[in-house]
Amino acid sequence: MATIKDVAERAGVSLGTASRVLSGSSQTSPDSRARVFAAAGELNYVAHGPARALRRARTEVLGLLVSDIRNPFFSQLAHAAEREAMKRGYTVILANANEDASQADEYLRIFASQRIAGLLLAPQGPVSPQLTSLLASGLPVVLLNRSIEGVDAPLYATDNAQGVGLVLDWLQSRGHRDVAFIGGPPTISTGAERQEAYLAGRESHGISTDDSLIETGDFLEEGAAAAMIRLLDRGTRPSAVFGANGPTTLGAVRGMRRRLGAAEASRIEVVSFDDLDWFEFATPAISAVKHDGAEIGRLGAHGLLDLIAGKDAFSQRITTTFVDRANI
Amino acid sequence: MATIKDVAERAGVSLGTASRVLSGSSQTSPDSRARVFAAAGELNYVAHGPARALRRARTEVLGLLVSDIRNPFFSQLAHAAEREAMKRGYTVILANANEDASQADEYLRIFASQRIAGLLLAPQGPVSPQLTSLLASGLPVVLLNRSIEGVDAPLYATDNAQGVGLVLDWLQSRGHRDVAFIGGPPTISTGAERQEAYLAGRESHGISTDDSLIETGDFLEEGAAAAMIRLLDRGTRPSAVFGANGPTTLGAVRGMRRRLGAAEASRIEVVSFDDLDWFEFATPAISAVKHDGAEIGRLGAHGLLDLIAGKDAFSQRITTTFVDRANI
DNA sequence: CTGTTAGCGCCTTCAA
DNA sequence: TTGAAGGCGCTAACAG
Numbered sequence: 001m002a003t004i005k006d007v008a009e010r011a012g013v014s015l016g017t018a019s020r021v022l023s024g025s026s027q028t029s030p031d032s033r034a035r036v037f038a039a040a041g042e043l044n045y046v047a048h049g050p051a052r053a054l055r056r057a058r059t060e061v062l063g064l065l066v067s068d069i070r071n072p073f074f075s076q077l078a079h080a081a082e083r084e085a086m087k088r089g090y091t092v093i094l095a096n097a098n099e100d101a102s103q104a105d106e107y108l109r110i111f112a113s114q115r116i117a118g119l120l121l122a123p124q125g126p127v128s129p130q131l132t133s134l135l136a137s138g139l140p141v142v143l144l145n146r147s148i149e150g151v152d153a154p155l156y157a158t159d160n161a162q163g164v165g166l167v168l169d170w171l172q173s174r175g176h177r178d179v180a181f182i183g184g185p186p187t188i189s190t191g192a193e194r195q196e197a198y199l200a201g202r203e204s205h206g207i208s209t210d211d212s213l214i215e216t217g218d219f220l221e222e223g224a225a226a227a228m229i230r231l232l233d234r235g236t237r238p239s240a241v242f243g244a245n246g247p248t249t250l251g252a253v254r255g256m257r258r259r260l261g262a263a264e265a266s267r268i269e270v271v272s273f274d275d276l277d278w279f280e281f282a283t284p285a286i287s288a289v290k291h292d293g294a295e296i297g298r299l300g301a302h303g304l305l306d307l308i309a310g311k312d313a314f315s316q317r318i319t320t321t322f323v324d325r326a327n328i
Numbered sequence: 329m330a331t332i333k334d335v336a337e338r339a340g341v342s343l344g345t346a347s348r349v350l351s352g353s354s355q356t357s358p359d360s361r362a363r364v365f366a367a368a369g370e371l372n373y374v375a376h377g378p379a380r381a382l383r384r385a386r387t388e389v390l391g392l393l394v395s396d397i398r399n400p401f402f403s404q405l406a407h408a409a410e411r412e413a414m415k416r417g418y419t420v421i422l423a424n425a426n427e428d429a430s431q432a433d434e435y436l437r438i439f440a441s442q443r444i445a446g447l448l449l450a451p452q453g454p455v456s457p458q459l460t461s462l463l464a465s466g467l468p469v470v471l472l473n474r475s476i477e478g479v480d481a482p483l484y485a486t487d488n489a490q491g492v493g494l495v496l497d498w499l500q501s502r503g504h505r506d507v508a509f510i511g512g513p514p515t516i517s518t519g520a521e522r523q524e525a526y527l528a529g530r531e532s533h534g535i536s537t538d539d540s541l542i543e544t545g546d547f548l549e550e551g552a553a554a555a556m557i558r559l560l561d562r563g564t565r566p567s568a569v570f571g572a573n574g575p576t577t578l579g580a581v582r583g584m585r586r587r588l589g590a591a592e593a594s595r596i597e598v599v600s601f602d603d604l605d606w607f608e609f610a611t612p613a614i615s616a617v618k619h620d621g622a623e624i625g626r627l628g629a630h631g632l633l634d635l636i637a638g639k640d641a642f643s644q645r646i647t648t649t650f651v652d653r654a655n656i
Numbered sequence: 657c658t659g660t661t662a663g664c665g666c667c668t669t670c671a672a
Numbered sequence: 673t674t675g676a677a678g679g680c681g682c683t684a685a686c687a688g
Contacts, residue, residue, distance in 0.1 A: 001465055044461045046437060046440040046441050047441055048382070048443060049441040049442045049443060050377070050378035050379070050381035050442070051378070051382050054379050054382055069403050069406060070400065070403050070407055072398065075397050075398050076398060078424075079424055079426075082423075086434075091421070091438050091442070092422075093419070093421050093422075094406075094420075094421075094422040095410075096407055098407075109374060110419050113374050113375055113376070114377045114378070114419070115329075115376060137329055221605075253609065257608075277549075277578055278604070278605070278606035278609065278610070281581065281606065281609065281610045281611070282606070283609070
């Protein structure tokens with residue numbers, strides 16, 4: 001591959017001039033600009049990123065750590081963050097921790113070795129050693145959708161309490177009393193917040209406070225299906241089920257159908273935190289809180305780039321809307 | 329951040345010894361090993377990736393270019409490729425071209441500047457200038473799921489003709505004659521292959537060869553919904569619809585419901601190339617060819633790493649299975 | 657506006 | 673087995 005030296009030689013200018021032209025840093029004469037660009041084009045010159053990073057002591061790479069890229073919420077988030085970053089000349093390295101803390105730590109190490117300029121973090125659980133040392137090094141960080149205790153970084157997240165409030169109102173309006181709740185891990189802030197808001201709001205919305213209606217999964221499909229089945233196996237027969245995130249709702253529906261068959265399962269109404277493509281096709285259609293992964297990804301990337309530029313960035317809670325499909 | 333020099337000083341050895349210990353390259357005494365590791369641990373030393381890349385003239389980074397990360401097929405593929413690469417010490421940079429050739433070219437440029445060690449490519453369309461120059465530079469490349477004319481690289485892909493054969497058999501067994509086909513862009517090899525196999529097999533399977541039953545989308549949901557609506561708007565009333573990939577099937581179902589309403593739409597059977605989470609929940613349930621994005625990602629990464637290691641890698645066609653949900 | 661030069665952090669040869 | 677030294681490609685500081 002051609003180096004900047006090759007370009008300079010071919011253009012008949014010094015290495016320094018070629019560098020100035022190609023990185024557009026300082027003033028250069030129209031003549032040398034033309035010649036350098038021409039030479040670069042002919043040689044298919046593409047600057048050596050690592051060399052540039054070494055010299056500049058910074059990169060234009062952001063790290064994005066999500067917990068499950070196969071969850072559409074996160075793939076939309078990732079997609080939006082990537083676009084936003086690219087608009088401002090940054091590349092995103094995407095890492096997928098699979099809701100697993102040790103894998104997350106491994107990726108943070110890779111991020112550190114790549115000397116990323118900033119970190120977009122949708123964390124699993126508590127602070128890990130690698131994260132501590134990254135934070136200590138002063139790396140700009142923003143949190144997406146999930147907060148971490150003891151980490152003081154801007155947080156771009158769904159307003160979980162508000163969203164759960166919409167679900168509670170809807171459950172009440174539908175006259176549900178025996179509502180099963182399939183939650184996520186309490187170690188994940190979204191899991192904790194949603195569960196807490198739900199538990200706190202039950203009574204005032206005429207919903208049974210019987211705790212045998214509560215089960216906790218892992219925010220993945222399989223775990224949620226297992227949780228649903230545990231709940232049914234102890235004889236509980238709810239009139240509605242509330243899944244605390246997208247994969248959880250999918251798993252809950254699968255679990256119900258496995259235990260009860262499709263016909264009986266379809267007599268139980270389902271409501272979800274997180275709206276999925278197919279909810280309108282289910283029988284009965286599934287109503288849901290819509291929260292916008294893309295918006296969070298966009299805002300997060302924007303905030304992080306501001307931090308990197310030395311500006312301030314401020315946490316933001318994103319208000320949700322509710323899609324009522326009860327009477328379709 | 330600590331450099332290797334800091335580590336060497338703290339361990340009381342020379343820089344060269346520290347380097348040898350940390351990269352495990354040549355023989356070192358147990359004594360210096362212990363001291364260097366201890367010092368590195370205390371300083372939270374993480375090697376500077378760009379500097380290493382510059383010196384070694386190669387990176388341990390793979391580029392993965394997919395056309396739509398929000399398509400579950402690709403997010404599973406990406407996830408599996410990433411895991412496989414990580415097992416062998418490589419990092420994956422994921423880029424999402426959004427089924428758009430110019431964005432793809434932009435990302436290839438970024439990959440080039442990062443001096444990736446190899447490229448996993450699920451291409452959009454024909455060869456682009458950047459791709460040509462990457463190939464010319466001898467970069468190891470494998471193609472995933474989609475082939476490109478004139479590019480001679482190992483291809484790991486679904487056996488499209490075989491999969492379409494399963495669909496044709498199923499359509500015949502269900503007695504369908506008027507079958508709508510919503511295809512993908514003919515510029516994408518999967519689009520072309522699936523459409524070609526379908527068109528060629530219709531007659532022998534008792535399916536109408538009326539071309540007003542054929543429409544082409546863009547492999548994204550919106551385009552497919554529009555295609556479905558165009559088809560219905562010219563008065564065509566099929567008894568079954570065949571969607572040529574996952575998002576296409578989703579869009580087709582949406583389009584049908586929009587035009588015909590849920591009740592009438594549910595009298596049309598749907599079959600899909602690519603199985604989605606929710607097909608069992610649809611009314612009637614949607615049958616599908618199951619092709620395995622994860623397997624393709626895994627095989628692709630494996631093959632690419634072999635190429636990088638100087639070994640050979642061989643194209644592989646992955647046989648599909650069919651999930652018949654007609655009598656659930 | 658341009659040429660020259662030092663050095664970013666690391667690995668690897670060359671001597672010892 | 674170890675220390676010393678050169679240089680990967682690039683940018684920025686300094687002279688001119």
